[in-house]
Amino acid sequence: MDNKELLRQIYLECTPEERKRFLDGIKTEIKFKPKFTVETFDELMRKERFSEGVCCPHCGVTHIGPHGSYKGNKRYICYDCGKTFNLTTKSVFHCHKQDLETYLKYIELMIHQVSIREAARICKISRQTSFLWRHKFLDTLQSIADKVTIGGIVEADETYFKLSFKGSRVLPRKPHKRGNDVEGAGLSEEFVCVPCAVERNKAADKVGTISRATNLATPNRKTLQGLFENRILPESILCTDGKAEYVSMADQLELQTIQLRPTKKHKASVLKTRQVNFHINHVNAYHSNIKNFFSPFRGVATKYINNYLNWNNFLNQLKSDEPKEFLTKLFANQISTEKSKEVQQKPAIPFKTHYDKFFAVQGIYLKGPNHGKKVKPIFGKLIDLDDKRFENMKFNPNKGK
Secondary structure, eight states, X not given: OOHHHHHHHHHHHSOHHHHHHHHHHHGGGOOOOOOOOXXXXXXXXXXXXXXXXXXXXXXXXXXXXXXXXXXXEEEEEETTTOOXXXXXXXXXXXXXXXXXXXXXXXXXXXXXXXXXHHHHHHHTOOHHHHHHHHHHHHHHHHHHHTTOOBOSEEEEEEEEEEOOOTTOSSOSSOOOSTTOOOSXXXXXXXXXXXXXXXXXXXXXXXXXXXXXXXXXXXOOHHHHHHHHTTTBOTXXXXXXXXXXXXXXXXXXXXXXXXXXXOOSSOSXXXXXXXSOEEOOHHHHHHHHHHHHHHGGGTOOOGGGHHHHHHHHHHHHHOOOSOHHHHHHHHHHHSOOOOOHHHHTTSOXXXXXXXXXXXXXXXXXXXXXXXXXXOOOOOTTOOOOTTOGGGSSSOOOTTTTO
């Protein structure tokens, strides 16, 4: 006999007064899940973004009027700036070609970390559309991640990922076979450094985390300061390992620092006091969480690594009865001007490196004998942008080779 049947029999054997007392006792513990009732994008945007009245998304004034419709979507005109718009303008749903139900299904698949191909099959969209939707949604989370602040006892450490040009048409180096033939031993410029900071606050329901790819090889003070400045609250205690860069960064930010140096006897150093134990176990566990999250994707391109870091952080902090509805409302309220064609035009490495000159030339269309077509780039060779041949951008670097 299961628990439900046993509870039913006990309830039937109770008197009416006992049944009433029983129901009154559990009434406050019942949580009713909110229903997502909107069916169209106009209803969603009116309910979430324009709940206090429709305003111009360009200048923010309410001096607007109707301006016809396009494909069933009402358009408006702003009498102040003169621009036209609809309710999805400057949102992640702008220029949508699918209905809201398909988007809701795709957002739910993202919550369950379904691959791009599988999500495209389930939603009956192309693989390219599935890819663009994912990164447009993840780019929207970047503005939220940049506002996260942490304080109290903060554990900081870095983790590393192999430099990946997955999806790139041209490479500044020879291709690696299955990503295993990394040149040299130890940390080199073949690895991307991802500094992480985790707030240790057991009383809070949501633990704040900060992580972002900042540079190649080992971290330095400038990149650490650029990541954590104004994001770690003053008077916080920073727990870190033996790297001097974290101490130098903490001195610049005026933070208290507890540096834990591993010994021969104890691999994981722990400084115990009567009030609290200082260690970096939480941030090391967070590193494992990141690696496990990245594993099913079989390699993430370096150009998109920050998107996946934000995705993992958001799923870890998302504690809601209806995460799909919560994310949909969040995307509806966030400002997004990114076009689909801009998703793949991001730099191959999201920070400054010595590869920048090479990739800068790849985006230039040279004029001349190719009649405006993009010249085949020089493979595996960095091009000097100060070369006089590139002053008028009429020289074909591959001519005669």
